[in-house]
Amino acid sequence: MRVNLTVNGRPQQADDVWEGESLLYVLRERMGLPGSKNACEQGECGSCTVRLDGVPVCSCLVAAGQAEGREVVTVEGLAEFARRRAGDTASGVRGGADASLDAARRWQAGGTDSQTGENIELAPVQQAFIDAGAVQCGFCTPGLLVAADEMLEHNPDPTDEDIREALSGNLCRCTGYEKIMDAVRLAAARRSEGATT
Amino acid sequence: MDFLRPASWEEALAAKAEHPTAVPIAGGTDVMVEINFDHRRPDVLMDLGRIGDLTEWEVGEDSVRLGASVPYTRIMENLRTELPGLALASHTVASPQIRNRGGVGGNLGTASPAGDAHPALLAAGAEVEAESVRGTRRIPIDAFYTGVKRNSLEPDELIRAVHIRKAEGPQQFSKVGTRNAMVIAVCAFGLALHPGSRTVRTGIGSAAPTPIRATAAEEFLNAALEDGGFWENGKIVTPSAVKRFADLCSAACNPIDDVRGTADYRRHAVGVMARRTLTWTWESYRGARRTTEGAA
């Protein structure tokens, strides 16, 4: 069957889709967007999280045909999505932005260069994941970023327990989650700092 | 495999009549796992996602008509007052991503004893609105579950909505899993106080071939509360009555040993949850009574 949908703001079409294919498979194998990850394909890990009409879902559990006519945002489109949300005048975060958290400053010791974010437009939460050391193997990262970005959208000042609850559908096997907590705290702190200045 | 995308409820009923083996898919949280893991290859998949009616709810005089596909997230956010037990149960469903997609219709259609909504529906009291081209019927929740992953739907029927009695008293829901989030129930327990009818209803999940009510426990407690005038005097339920109620809830279970837990543990845990949820709801009932009296 044929499936039409909008991905990261662009219309996309896939032909000869097998009816049992998931949205995740179509994104990864038919649309050249492998950023959403295939870790469990049973809705238990969150690594395939995308926004479907704005709502975070496991794309492995959405049948491709169910996405017909829908709007999808994947990690590949997250920076652009965040930029549009912030409004075209307020620019996206660039690498090396100052953090207000003391803890964040400790992590700033590292470099600012082309591979760590400088001069590459990233969503604030993407930059925070790099800066806080929340990325190891990175397989869980795309799903966590989409989930964390959505949480901060409606809860800009989360408590630790709010963060844990919101991200409880995203498994990470490398980090023990502490640096992920740091990253989300950092993104929230930078956001509130940006909002007050 | 065929993929049907009915644009309306009527189209869906017609399609289901034509393809009785068609598997309805809404949130996809059960069906897609089976497809991804090659456990199931339906001839026909029928997407119910285009039917807007299914994601809506209406709060009526005595009950809430909850569309079959209203996501659990919506229930948590919007129906906490009317359906507190189901809202609590919804909060324990899998992960935020799953709660954004899954709804009660899927739980009922799959009819797994581990479905999180079942104990809350049993405790609150509910009717399943099933429809086919032949007509509509409302199946009492107590008659809905017929066996392990079996329900009383006819092959041509679809679940359109669930009519759930609005809470007139405190409700609680507890679920045991070996993880603090995103876990399938080892066993679960729902309890609702119905001060209007002076009854208590229960629901037990994952501790029998189907979701069940602990009817003997309910009868015992109803009688004990009535005999002691507890509904009126708002006194603390005696520990011996609470214990007896919990024991009867345990005794209502007919669990198995499986990879998620032992039968003995399930019986034990249901008893603990029964005791705790009764204590929480009764405390809440007493508190509400005092507040009401104070205001009057």
Next chain:
Amino acid sequence: MTAIGAPTGLTQGSRTKGGIGESTLRPDGVLKVTGEFAYASDMWHEDMLWGQILRSTVAHAEIVSIDTGEALATPGVYAVMTYDDLPTDVRHYGLEIRDTPVLAHGRVRHHGEPVAIVAADHPETARRAAARIKVEYRELPLVTDEATATAPDAVLVHENRSDHHSGHVPHPNIVHRQPIVRGDADAAAGRADVIVEGDYYFGMQDQAFLGPESGLAVPGEDGGVDLYIATQWLHSDLRQIAPVLGLPEDKVRMTLSGVGGAFGGREDLSMQIHACLLALRTGKPVKIVYNRFESFFGHVHRHPARLHYEHGATRDGRLTHVRCRIVLDGGAYASASPAVVGNAASLSVGPYVCEDVDIEALALYSNNPPCGAMRGFGAVQACFAYEAQMDKVAAELGLDPVEFRRINAMEQGTLMPTGQPVDSPAPVAELLRRVKAMPMPPERQWESSEGADVRQLPGGLSNTTHGEGVVRGVGYAVGIKNVGFSEGFDDYSTARVRLEAVGGRPVVTVHTAMAEVGQGGVTVHAQIARTELGVAEVTIRPADTRVGSAGSTSASRQTYVTGGAIKNACELVRERVLETGRRKLGSHHPAWATAELLLEGGKVVTDGGEVLADLVDVLEDEVVEVEEEWRHRPTEPFDPRTGQGDGHVQYSFAAHRAVVEVDTELGLVKVIELACAQDVGKALNPLSVIGQIQGGTVQGLGIAVMEEIVVDPVTAKVRNPSFTDYLLPTILDTPALPVDVLELADDHAPYGLRGVGEAPTLSSTPAVLAAIRDATGLALDRTPVRPEHLTGTA
């Protein structure tokens, strides 16, 4: 066309200092947060086919027949292969013992063993075709434990063994056995005031890396094959793959794709040979991606173990002797079992002084799932048991458990049970002191004016308690892990380092075959190059087999060994550059001949800081490149009868304090805090070091309270091959993880560093168990501890 997703180099730092000791950020960070980083399962090639593996549905059976006719006739299917289709006489592989058939031959030895492979134009076509292959099995008796393995009439899992362990094992169903005898345990037992025995069980853990096994094999025009793969050790794979394909090693060109975690589970081959076979058979690129269900069958797991211990101590708290017997279940194939046995035996006493020991460790062959390497292999199982014993002895003596450990803590100079002296710092007592000194988390954090926050209580979101039944407990543990490959293994790495001037700037390129699996090796290796060559801009080339072996990304060894190789190659490059400088510019300044010269900030400087020249002026058009192997100091095998020998390179130590709250009625556990103190020698990248410690700590938490592959004792089938029933800790199960890093240099190691990755996985589990014992008063002799074990309903 080329494969889409083939890795390119990671370049970092035109303005970055980023030398060792700094928390330089990952060079692959941006790629990973934007979704552009290509993991093995992201690879794509025009016209590629999908491979599918048919696996055995029974654990032990004779294969009576295989009929592939219907599968081959399926439209869209390009190839179906069984054992009989293998191209050469080499039809087995294995890390140390080549006992694993590429495809089952006449017999399957475990549930999920590969029997046939299919290539088709869509994964669903491949799955349907695989399902149409008819395999007739005749089931055989099962070997499932030590009793059935060594019974007089036991079926032999492998007949006619001729491997190098077969001569010294007491039974052919024992892969390897390592005794260690030192001193006189019998005599020492006579001096003991208390003797404590215990039997323990350690469950089978899965690495559960999130990126499933996957790869893309592209047939080459020269008859060879290009394989893009997620692995831990490219050259070990290569040595096993090439002979099966009948190709020389230079025609099997392997490139490391993005690796979604490993933790030991990618040290063995999974789909590598299958993808290559199908690619060569069909002449088309073939991609294979396991789903999660298959992943549980596609890699080895952590050995489950039964451990019996006897500890004796005097009234004043000194250990008199330790006797122990550790039986590891290796499952159907050997994998890393011999090394796991060596670790379990040699580290079985823990980081304690004990002169008189009688130790035996062995691994079985059975029809259970094959087990092999996982983070902390062998040492993890032992630590769980000896730390439980240490608590028991302390209780028996009426001593504080930390004080009892302090009394017996090893230090530099202590002899291991193998007779090997610990010849670098061993701050066991200090780590315990530090972890104990950390502030305790406040009590009843879950209480608030609005009632109980269930997210902070046992049971979490499931709303099982509002404080009822909740009891706090605290537990401590410490562990010892060897770093690097032991027992005489020729453990080396190869680094190629190039220095040149590009566009007026000095640029370094580092090329190794080191598998970056998430640990941050690429970050640290670039830092080493910056430090040694004083050049900011460093490119890490993709890891492949066009350079010599880097050894495995396991055993906490890559910062040490490949880091050491890079340091060494950089030093050689520096010497050559300085030589060039002396030749070209030596006459300009006397310091060229007299002073100690360094490379810093892109310049040649004296140790006094005087600048002699810009590197670009020294280099001009010259490219300085060095490829060199580097070895850590040699080790020797353990004596097969006494276990004596200098078998290990280095030791790594970590201690944990666990604070838990247990709902004692429901048997649910919430870990409130898991604090760690670890000696890392030298933290080359503090941020990465802490990330490793926290990650390892939580894997230990998982095995303590939830993670276990459950194998049916009657059928030997895996009962929970999914993330629905194999539970990993979520972020709500994970507590605050304070870390205290100690840096006591090991003078034998580059920069004094100590391998970091594994030690935190050891002590985490026993610390959590000790805390649960403290809360409940229960003995708890197995891990994971499940609710039924805490409620008397098992």
